[in-house]
Amino acid sequence: xxxxxxxxxxxxxxxxxxxxxxxxxxxxxxxxxxxxxxxxxxxxxxxxxxxxxxxxxxxxxxxxxxxxxxxxxxxxxxxxxxxxxxxxxxxxxxxxxxxxxxxxxxxxxxxxxxxxxxxxxxxxxxxxxxxxxxxxxxxxxxxxxxxxxxxxxxxxxxxxxxxxxxxxxxxxxxxxxxxxxxxxxxxxxxxxxxxxxxxxxxxxxxxxxxxxxxxxxxxxxxxxxxxxxxxxxxxxxxxxxxxxxxxxxxxxxxxxxxxxxxxxxxxx
Amino acid sequence: xxxxxxxxxxxxxxxxxxxxxxxxxxxxxxxxxxxxxxxxxxxxxxxxxxxxxxxxxxxxxxxxxxxxxxxxxxxxxxxxxxxxxxxxxxxxxxxxxxxxxxxxxxxxxxxxxxxxxxxxxxxxxxxxxxxxxxxxxxxxxxxxxxxxxxxxxxxxxxxxxxxxxxxxxxxxxxxxxxxxxxx
Numbered sequence: 292x293x294x295x296x297x298x299x300x301x302x303x304x305x306x307x308x309x310x311x312x313x314x315x316x317x318x319x320x321x322x323x324x325x326x327x328x329x330x331x332x333x334x335x336x337x338x339x340x341x342x343x344x345x346x347x348x349x350x351x352x353x354x355x356x357x358x359x360x361x362x363x364x365x366x367x368x369x370x371x372x373x374x375x376x377x378x379x380x381x382x383x384x385x386x387x388x389x390x391x392x393x394x395x396x397x398x399x400x401x402x403x404x405x406x407x408x409x410x411x412x413x414x415x416x417x418x419x420x421x422x423x424x425x426x427x428x429x430x431x432x433x434x435x436x437x438x439x440x441x442x443x444x445x446x447x448x449x450x451x452x453x454x455x456x457x458x459x460x461x462x463x464x465x466x467x468x469x470x471x472x473x474x475x476x477x478x479x480x481x482x483x484x485x486x487x488x489x490x491x492x493x494x495x496x497x498x499x500x501x502x503x504x505x506x507x508x509x510x511x512x513x514x515x516x517x518x519x520x521x522x523x524x525x526x527x528x529x530x531x532x533x534x535x536x537x538x539x540x541x542x543x544x545x546x547x548x549x550x551x552x553x554x555x556x557x558x559x
Numbered sequence: 560x561x562x563x564x565x566x567x568x569x570x571x572x573x574x575x576x577x578x579x580x581x582x583x584x585x586x587x588x589x590x591x592x593x594x595x596x597x598x599x600x601x602x603x604x605x606x607x608x609x610x611x612x613x614x615x616x617x618x619x620x621x622x623x624x625x626x627x628x629x630x631x632x633x634x635x636x637x638x639x640x641x642x643x644x645x646x647x648x649x650x651x652x653x654x655x656x657x658x659x660x661x662x663x664x665x666x667x668x669x670x671x672x673x674x675x676x677x678x679x680x681x682x683x684x685x686x687x688x689x690x691x692x693x694x695x696x697x698x699x700x701x702x703x704x705x706x707x708x709x710x711x712x713x714x715x716x717x718x719x720x721x722x723x724x725x726x727x728x729x730x731x732x733x734x735x736x737x738x739x740x741x742x
Contacts, residue, residue, distance in 0.1 A: 297643065300613050304639045307617065311632030312682065319631045326625035333577045409580040409626050414591055414695045415676065415686035416628035420580075446628075454628070461685045462628070480687050488590065488691075549587055 324449035327409070327420070331451075334408045334422075400518065401558040403427060407551050408452065417443075417460035417481070417548065423556060424451045432516055434557045440522035440545030441465065441510060442554050457548045458523070459491045467493065467523050467542075468511040472501045475511050478523060478542060488549055490527060493540040500538035502529040508542050518557070563721045565611050567714065572599050572615055576622040589702075591695035596623065597667035598707040600638050602714055604645035605654040605663075612642035629675065630682050637674030641667045657708040664710075668703020669696055 314322070389396055405423035423429050425448050435442040435455050443457040456463045459481035468475045476496040481488065493508070506526040512519025522545045529540035575595035585593045596619045603611040620635030627634075645652070645663065653659045673696070679686055 297609055297646070300609055301639075301643060304613065304616065304635065308632045308636045311635070312630045312678070314631065322631060323625040326621055329573075329622075330577050330580075333574075334581065337581055410583055410586070410592070412576070412579055412592065412594075412623045412627045412634075413629050413672070413675070413679075413686070415679070415688055415692060417687065418628045420626065456628070459687070460628075461687050481689075481691075549583065 320447045321449075324447070324452065327452070330409075338406065338408070403429060403556040403558055404553055405556060406553055407455075417457040417463075418446065419443075419455050419457065419548075419551070420452055421455055421554060421556075422452055424449045424453050426450055428558060429453060429556050433559075434517045434521065435554050436521055436557060437546045437551065437554055439547075440524065441517065442546050442548060442551065444516060445556065455554070458544060458546075459548070465517060465523065466511045466513040467508045468519075469502060469506050469508055469526065471503075471506045474500055474502065475513070476540070478508070487543070489524075489544045489547055490541050491524070491544055493526075493542045494537075496529070496538040496540060498531075498535065498537055500529055500540070502526050502538070502540050504528060564607060564714075564718055565614065567717055567721060568599060568603055568607065568611055568615060569618060571714070572596060572619045573622065575599065576619060576626070579623075580626045589698050590691065591698040593702050593706075594668065594671070594699060595706060595710065596638065597641065597671045597703050598664045598710045600642045600671075601645060601660065601663050601667050601707055602710055604642040605649050605652065605660075606711075606714075609646060612646055613639065616642055629679055630684070633675050633678045633682075634671075636678065637671045640674065641670055660708045660711055661704045664707025665700045665704030667707075669700035672696060672699060 386396065403423060405421040405427075407419045408422050409420040411418045421435075429445060429448060431445055431448050433445045435444060441458055443455045443460070443463050445453050446456040446462070447454040458465060458478065461480050465478040466475065467478050474497055476493045479492045479494050481491050496502070504526055508523040508526065510517040510519055510521040510523060524542040524544040527541040527543050529538055531537075532539050572595075579592055579594055579596075583592075585591065596615075599619070600612065600615055603615050616635055616639035620632065620638050623629075623634040624631050645667075652663070654663075676686065676688075
């Protein structure tokens, strides 16, 4: 058998890869979203199957459980109504004080719920794809959260789907603050733990850091990407590095990014 | 020439990429995703031809990269190199043995991410690597090895469903019958 076709194919593939790997970023992003749109019918099918299964489970819940849940939710609703009234009073007061001092008004964030439809096929990146795009009003850089805390930010936005880079990915650094001590640092990559995938490294801490396990970490609002006050996680341990020149800590992330199904996009 | 086997292979690769990206149970249980593409490449190289190897590498590579933060095209070359080398040497391999398929599948499943990673690093990107990456490589190699003989059997059965069975030549030929006795 002649070897010539094999060498021709080898050359053609190498050439194709060289061209693809040197395309501009904007073209690559659009091409990726276009190629992955081939899978949309399958994602729709899986989504419908999930919904059907969920409906089936709901139909089988006993009436007594539903009534108990309803009662609990009513009580919770009353408490939340009171809390909301209190929060609104505080917000009004805050707005008035801002007007008096002349500070810029802060508009409240809106939420846009969306589903996670796909995960990165390479283990060395932490990205997911969500079913919200530019037609839903989302844009690049918006924060992604869950009820537990910060999840990541939007990296690439298509018309119907977008890529989210998760907290712990090298491309998603978060400026954070420790509530109890007021120390600020930068949340960088995941700690590389095999057993616990929720540990992330907190760097750029002051030399004489007073961190203790269990202290809570929130976004600081610095950098302008994430608004201040979003829960990020809790301190697991801290250590002195660089011959005592600075400190680092490990943070257990509040949101388990490996089990996410639904997330919220924060819209300004 | 029938292209049924090629189409079947690409269809399975399409479904494998979808399963890899849509179902996160292996990541939760094993700490790594499972990839069926390297075992499929071993099948293409050992059972099919250069066309199958090339189309599988290009299409599956593009599909994989479209769901990843890897540079577009980073998965194509590693897959193609694996298939191309196996294709060159397939006459020397005991390719019908389960053991050989297992070893080749494990080697391909370990080699594909390593070569992809080299391409990613050559672009100046900084992926998240650590001890867990080694664990993920072990999981990929072991599962890829175990799945390869299973994929060979599955595709052989599917192929039997969609293609004509091979013509059975009857060794008895009436026109060559030696007739003995009186006529």
